[in-house]
Amino acid sequence: MRALVTGATGFVGSHLVEHLLDRGHAVAVVRRPGGDPRLLRPLLHRVVAIDGDLGGIAASRDAIDAFRPDTTFHLAWSGVAGPGRDDASQVEGNVSGTLELLRVAATAGCGTFVGLGSQAEFGPRTGAIGEDAPADPTTWYGIAKACTHLMARRLADDLGVRFAWIRLFSAYGPGDHGGALIPTLIRSLLDGGRPSLTAGEQRWDFLYITDAAEALRLVAESPDGAGPFNLGSGRVHRIADVAAAVRDLIDPSLPLGLGERPYGPRPIMHLQADVGRLREAAGWEPRTSLDEGLRRTIQWHRRAA
Numbered sequence: 064m065r066a067l068v069t070g071a072t073g074f075v076g077s078h079l080v081e082h083l084l085d086r087g088h089a090v091a092v093v094r095r096p097g098g099d100p101r102l103l104r105p106l107l108h109r110v111v112a113i114d115g116d117l118g119g120i121a122a123s124r125d126a127i128d129a130f131r132p133d134t135t136f137h138l139a140w141s142g143v144a145g146p147g148r149d150d151a152s153q154v155e156g157n158v159s160g161t162l163e164l165l166r167v168a169a170t171a172g173c174g175t176f177v178g179l180g181s182q183a184e185f186g187p188r189t190g191a192i193g194e195d196a197p198a199d200p201t202t203w204y205g206i207a208k209a210c211t212h213l214m215a216r217r218l219a220d221d222l223g224v225r226f227a228w229i230r231l232f233s234a235y236g237p238g239d240h241g242g243a244l245i246p247t248l249i250r251s252l253l254d255g256g257r258p259s260l261t262a263g264e265q266r267w268d269f270l271y272i273t274d275a276a277e278a279l280r281l282v283a284e285s286p287d288g289a290g291p292f293n294l295g296s297g298r299v300h301r302i303a304d305v306a307a308a309v310r311d312l313i314d315p316s317l318p319l320g321l322g323e324r325p326y327g328p329r330p331i332m333h334l335q336a337d338v339g340r341l342r343e344a345a346g347w348e349p350r351t352s353l354d355e356g357l358r359r360t361i362q363w364h365r366r367a368a
């Protein structure tokens with residue numbers, strides 16, 4: 064595969080790049096000049112680096128043409144984490160930038176486009192969520208992702224590009240965003256703090272990041288890898304149990320402040336991917352148990368400290 068990866072400096076993208084390189088694929092990454100290459104730095108000497116911004120990706124056309132990608136993994140997205148996640152600015156550069164990237168990639172001869180969507184496209188639900196569940200997003204992030212999916216799917220069809228849209232549920236692992244639940248817990252406990260948590264009755268689906276990277280590759284490689292795919296572990300864990308597991312791996316004597324904080328205004332009490340389509344179409348199975356994934360993540364945080 065000759066893979067063009069956007070968002071390669073991010074949490075998911077850096078793991079995807081490593082996974083593709085380790086399997087012998089040629090990789091070019093689109094990098095924002097001035098972006099933070101920390102997670103990608105150990106891999107930079109093994110990739111073709113193309114300067115580019117989703118807000119003006121046509122300016123990178125010559126370099127993308129020269130690389131001749133056959134597959135594009137589009138992970139770049141402005142405002143994945145942090146306060147801008149529920150802001151209307153989600154729509155501006157992200158949606159039009161994705162469509163422009165698709166045009167540029169198609170012109171360069173790329174026949175497969177794998178875009179990253181999110182569970183946020185569905186809005187709050189109970190039970191395992193399949194691909195056919197109606198999109199009812201409540202955040203600007205989810206709305207922008209759902210719109211991008213529909214527009215890019217239509218454009219890919221017009222351009223004759225095979226198009227897959229992978230709605231990732233909660234991934235975790237080394238390099239995860241500082242504000243996400245698992246890294247926040249780990250950092251707090253490693254620093255000897257007492258994390259202040261809700262009662263933790265929410266049941267969420269946590270997928271270890273290398274399993275996510277493998278799913279993206281398998282979809283791209285599979286002849287049936289087109290259309291929407293929901294990507295999670297397919298299992299749920301109570302947040303209180305996840306917190307206790309993290310604590311026990313660090314130091315079982317540490318206190319956990321469960322129940323010290325109220326739930327937010329619209330808590331997501333159940334979040335679970337139905338991964339049946341991914342299993343059937345791409346032959347994918349998650350390999351990493353929660354315990355093993357947490358162990359590796361904690362190890363990474365200890366080294367990074």
Ligand SMILES: NC(=O)c1ccc[n+]([C@@H]2O[C@H](COP(=O)([O-])OP(=O)(O)OC[C@H]3O[C@@H](n4cnc5c(N)ncnc54)[C@H](OP(=O)(O)O)[C@@H]3O)[C@@H](O)[C@H]2O)c1
Pocket residue numbers: 069070071072073074075076094095097098099100115116117118137138139140141142143144156179180181182230231232233234235
């Ligand atoms: N993490 C999850 O659990 C999760 C769940 C569902 C969906 N997703 C999706 O997976 C993808 C990757 O997420 P992530 O967690 O890895 O996010 P992340 O760590 O915030 O990475 C975002 C990436 O996008 C790049 N980017 C942002 N704006 C850009 C622009 N205007 N032009 C070019 N590149 C730009 C960033 O580059 P800089 O380094 O220059 O900022 C970074 O490489 C996103 O599409 C996200 O919506 C993630």
